[in-house]
Amino acid sequence: MSLAEFALINRIRVRTRERADVVLGIGDDAALLQPRAGEQLVVTADTLNSGVHFPAETPAGDIGWKTLAVNLSDLASMGARPAWCTLALSLPDATTDWIDAFAEGFFALADAHDIVLIGGDTTRGPLSLSVTAMGQVPAGTALRRDAAQAGDDIWVSGTPGDAAGALRAWQAGTLDVRQPHVDPRWEALRLRLARPTPRVALGRALVGLAHAAVDVSDGLIADLGHICARSGLGAQLDATALPLSDALRGLFADADARQCALRGGDDYELCFTAAPARRDALAALAAQLQLRLTCIGTITDGQGVACDGDDAGAGGYQHFG
Amino acid sequence: MSLAEFALINRIRVRTRERADVVLGIGDDAALLQPRAGEQLVVTADTLNSGVHFPAETPAGDIGWKTLAVNLSDLASMGARPAWCTLALSLPDATTDWIDAFAEGFFALADAHDIVLIGGDTTRGPLSLSVTAMGQVPAGTALRRDAAQAGDDIWVSGTPGDAAGALRAWQAGTLDVRQPHVDPRWEALRLRLARPTPRVALGRALVGLAHAAVDVSDGLIADLGHICARSGLGAQLDATALPLSDALRGLFADADARQCALRGGDDYELCFTAAPARRDALAALAAQLQLRLTCIGTITDGQGVACDGDDAGAGGYQHFG
Numbered sequence: 001m002s003l004a005e006f007a008l009i010n011r012i013r014v015r016t017r018e019r020a021d022v023v024l025g026i027g028d029d030a031a032l033l034q035p036r037a038g039e040q041l042v043v044t045a046d047t048l049n050s051g052v053h054f055p056a057e058t059p060a061g062d063i064g065w066k067t068l069a070v071n072l073s074d075l076a077s078m079g080a081r082p083a084w085c086t087l088a089l090s091l092p093d094a095t096t097d098w099i100d101a102f103a104e105g106f107f108a109l110a111d112a113h114d115i116v117l118i119g120g121d122t123t124r125g126p127l128s129l130s131v132t133a134m135g136q137v138p139a140g141t142a143l144r145r146d147a148a149q150a151g152d153d154i155w156v157s158g159t160p161g162d163a164a165g166a167l168r169a170w171q172a173g174t175l176d177v178r179q180p181h182v183d184p185r186w187e188a189l190r191l192r193l194a195r196p197t198p199r200v201a202l203g204r205a206l207v208g209l210a211h212a213a214v215d216v217s218d219g220l221i222a223d224l225g226h227i228c229a230r231s232g233l234g235a236q237l238d239a240t241a242l243p244l245s246d247a248l249r250g251l252f253a254d255a256d257a258r259q260c261a262l263r264g265g266d267d268y269e270l271c272f273t274a275a276p277a278r279r280d281a282l283a284a285l286a287a288q289l290q291l292r293l294t295c296i297g298t299i300t301d302g303q304g305v306a307c308d309g310d311d312a313g314a315g316g317y318q319h320f321g
Numbered sequence: 322m323s324l325a326e327f328a329l330i331n332r333i334r335v336r337t338r339e340r341a342d343v344v345l346g347i348g349d350d351a352a353l354l355q356p357r358a359g360e361q362l363v364v365t366a367d368t369l370n371s372g373v374h375f376p377a378e379t380p381a382g383d384i385g386w387k388t389l390a391v392n393l394s395d396l397a398s399m400g401a402r403p404a405w406c407t408l409a410l411s412l413p414d415a416t417t418d419w420i421d422a423f424a425e426g427f428f429a430l431a432d433a434h435d436i437v438l439i440g441g442d443t444t445r446g447p448l449s450l451s452v453t454a455m456g457q458v459p460a461g462t463a464l465r466r467d468a469a470q471a472g473d474d475i476w477v478s479g480t481p482g483d484a485a486g487a488l489r490a491w492q493a494g495t496l497d498v499r500q501p502h503v504d505p506r507w508e509a510l511r512l513r514l515a516r517p518t519p520r521v522a523l524g525r526a527l528v529g530l531a532h533a534a535v536d537v538s539d540g541l542i543a544d545l546g547h548i549c550a551r552s553g554l555g556a557q558l559d560a561t562a563l564p565l566s567d568a569l570r571g572l573f574a575d576a577d578a579r580q581c582a583l584r585g586g587d588d589y590e591l592c593f594t595a596a597p598a599r600r601d602a603l604a605a606l607a608a609q610l611q612l613r614l615t616c617i618g619t620i621t622d623g624q625g626v627a628c629d630g631d632d633a634g635a636g637g638y639q640h641f642g
Contacts, residue, residue, distance in 0.1 A: 049446035125370035
C-alpha cells in the first residue's frame with residue numbers, strides 16, 4: 001500500500017464512527033465484531049457500476065449515498081437493524097475532492113442509520129462500488145419473500161414512481177439530476193432519484209405485522225413477482241390504487257406516471273403483504289412514521305402478478321437483456 | 322433481472338453447498354445466518370480488478386480461486402474459522418463458459434474450507450471481483466496485528482517468494498502462467514501464483530500460540546511493518562534465515578530470490594510472532610500440518626523493520642504510486 005493509497009483510505013477511515021459491538025475496526029487484516037446473543041445475522045451485497053447503475057456524471061456525494069442506500073434497503077426489507085458494512089471502492093484515479101464528496105453522501109446516510117464501516121478495499125480500476133451490509137434480527141423474525149399468504153393485502157410505502165420519473169427526464173435530457181431544480185415538483189422527483197430513502201424504520205416496525213416483504217429495486221411488478229414466486233402464490237394489483245405523488249401526476253401523463261410507479265425501481269420503497277386484520281395497525285404505523293402506506297392489491301391462490309385483471313408481465317431493469 | 326442474468330447467477334447458485342448455520346441463502350433480499358453463541362465475527366473484504374491485480378488473460382478458474390484465496394488468507398491471519406461469503410462480480414459480457422470455469426476455481430477452494438456463498442451481485446461492467454468473507458473465533462482469541470511483544474520470535478510459513486518469482490518471469494515474458502510448464506521447478510512456482518494456498522488451518526492452530534499475525538499480501542517486509550507499527554515495536558529480520566524453495570533458488574540468482582521472498586506478496590503465507598518458549602510447540606505444529614514454519618527474526622523495542630542490520634524500507638505493491 002503506497003502513501004497515496006493510505007492517505008486516501010484514511011480520508012474515509014476518519015469518518016467512521018464507533019459502535020460498542022465493533023471490537024476491532026479498520027486497520028487489521030479483518031474486523032472483529034460482537035453479534036448480539038439470540039439474534040440472526042442479515043447479510044446483503046450490492047454493486048453499483050458507473051455507466052450501468054448510474055450515469056458517469058453523477059455527483060460523488062449522490063453515488064456515496066446511493067451505494068449505501070441500496071444495501072440498507074435490502075436490510076430494511078428483511079426487517080433488520082443495520083449494524084456494519086464493508087466497502088469495495090474501485091477508482092480510475094484518486095482525487096481527494098472526489099473521495100471527500102463521496103464520503104459526505106455515504107456517511108450522512110450511514111450515521112443516520114447507525115451502520116458502521118468496518119472494512120473494505122480501495123483499488124485502482126473503473127469506477128465501481130460494492131457494499132456488503134450486515135444487520136441483525138431476533139432469531140426467526142426476519143421478513144422473507146416466501147412468507148406471503150393467500151388473502152393477504154399487498155402494501156407499498158411512499159409514492160413509487162418518483163425516481164423513475166426523474167430518471168426518464170434525465171435520460172430525455174429535460175432534467176439535470178446533478179443540481180437543484182427551481183420547479184419544486186421536479187426538485188421533489190430529482191431528490192428521490194439522487195438520494196433515495198431506505199425504509200429502515202418501516203422494515204423493523206413490520207416485524208410481527210407483515211408476512212412477506214421485498215424492497216422495490218427492479219420495479220413494483222417485478223419485485224412483487226419475487227414474493228409470488230417464492231411464496232407459490234399470485235397477486236392481483238389495483239393500478240388505480242397506486243399512490244402517485246402530486247409531482248409525478250403533475251409532470252407526467254396518467255399512463256406514463258402509472259408505468260413509472262409499476263416498473264420503476266429507483267425509489268427503494270418496500271412492498272409487503274399482511275393479513276387484512278392488520279389494516280388498523282398499519283394505519284397507526286403510517287401515522288407514527290409519517291410515511292404513506294397504501295394497500296394496492298391482494299395475494300391470490302394463482303401465480304404471477306395480474307394488474308387490473310391483465311397479466312402485468314415482467315418488468316424491471318435488465319442487466320443482460 | 323433478466324432471464325439471461327438469472328440463468329447466469331443460477332450457474333453459480335447451484336454450486337453453493339449447504340451449511341447448518343445458513344438459515345436462508347441466496348434468493349431473498351438478504352441472507353439469514355445463525356452465528357455461534359459466544360463467538361465473535363471476523364469480516365474482511367478484498368477486490369481483484371482485471372489488469373491491476375491480475376493480467377487480463379488470466380484463466381477464469383485461477384481468477385475464481387484467487388478471488389476467494391486472498392479473503393480466506395485474511396481470515397486465516399486472524400485465526401478465524403471461515404463460514405460465509407458474498408461475491409460481487411462485474412462482467413463485461415456473460416458467457417457460460419467463463420462463469421463455469423470461474424466457479425470451478427472458486428468453489429474448489431470454498432468447499433475445501435467449508436465457506437459458503439450466501440449472496441452477492443452480478444452486474445455488467447469491467448471485470449472486477451469483490452468478496453466479503455466472514456468467519457468466527459471464540460470471543461477474545463483472534464490474532465491481531467497489534468499484539469506483538471518485544472523479544473518475540475518472528476515466523477513465516479512456507480517458502481515465500483515463489484509466487485513473486487513466477488510473476489517476475491511472467492512479466493518478463495519467460496513464463497506463461499496460464500498453462501502447465503514442463504520444468505517441475507517453474508511449474509512449482511507457477512502454481513503458487515495461480516492457485517495460492519490460504520493458510521487457514523495454520524491460522525486457527527496459532528490461536529493461543531502466537532501473539533500477532535498478518536498475511537503476507539503486500540510483501541514480507543511491508544506486512545511485518547504493519548505488525549510493528551500497530552504494536553509500537555520494531556523487527557530485526559535475518560535474511561539468511563529466509564526459507565527459500567529449491568525451485569526459487571535454482572531459477573533465480575541469490576539476490577533476486579531473496580528480494581522475491583522479502584518483497585513479494587503473492588504467496589499469501591502467514592507471518593506471525595510468538596514467545597521463544599513456543600518453539601517446540603511450533604515445531605510440532607509444523608510437523609502436524611506438514612507445513613514449513615521458520616523463525617526469521619526477532620521483535621525489538623525499536624521501530625520499523627531492519628533486515629540484516631539495514632533498514633529494509635517499505636516494500637510491497639503500490640496501487641497509487
